[in-house]
Amino acid sequence: SQTIHQWPATLVQPVGSPLSLECTVEGTSNPNLYWYRQAAGRGLQLLFYSVGIGQISSEVPQNLSASRPQDRQFILSSKKLLLSDSGFYLCAWAERWLQPNTEAFFGQGTRLTVV
C-alpha cells in the first residue's frame, strides 16, 4: 500500500532562518506531488506541484521554493523565513492517470511557527 511521510511534525524557527521540509511517498511510482499551506483557520493554499523529477509548478509568488530531486521525494525550502510563513504545511500525492482522476492523499502536516 502507498504511504506518505512528512517531517518534522512541528517546527519553531526564527525570522530570517532557512527552512527545509521533506516529504516522501512509498508504494507508488511517478506520483503527482503537492505542497499546500494552511494558515490558522483558513483554507488550503496550493504552493507548488510537481508532475515529475525536476518539474515544479509554482502557484503563488513567495519566498518559498520546492524541489523534487527524486521521483518520490518533494522538498519545500526557504532561504530566509518571514513571520507570514507560519502555518500548517501539507504535502500530498496523487496517482498520475489521464482518466479517471484520483484523490489526493495528504501527509500528517508540519506546523511551522516563525518567531
Place this chain on the structure above:
Amino acid sequence: GENVEQHPSTLSVQEGDSAVIKCTYSDSASNYFPWYKQELGKRPQLIIDIRSNVGEKKDQRIAVTLNKTAKHFSLHITETQPEDSAVYFCAASKGNYGQNFVFGPGTRLSVLP
C-alpha cells in the same frame, strides 16, 4: 487558473438535521470534484468525490451533486452526528497528468447535540 468558492464559511446544525455545503468553480475543464474532511490538527481526508460524467453520488449519509452547466457542486450530509463536526473542503481538479487540485476556503461545520 481555477478558482473555487465555498459557502457557507461556518454552519451550525442540530444533531439529526441535514447540512448542505455549496461550491462553485470557474474552469469548465475541471472534471473531478472531491470533498475532504479535516478534523482539528489533522490532515484532510477524502470523504466522497464525483467525476464530471456523473450528476450525483451517494455514500450512506453523505451525497454529492454536480451541475456542470452551472459549474457548481454540493455536499449533503443527512442525519448529522457530533462526529461530523469538522472543516469540510471542496476541490476541483482536471486530469491530463498535470492534475492540479484547487481547494475552496472551507466550511466549519458544528453539529450541536
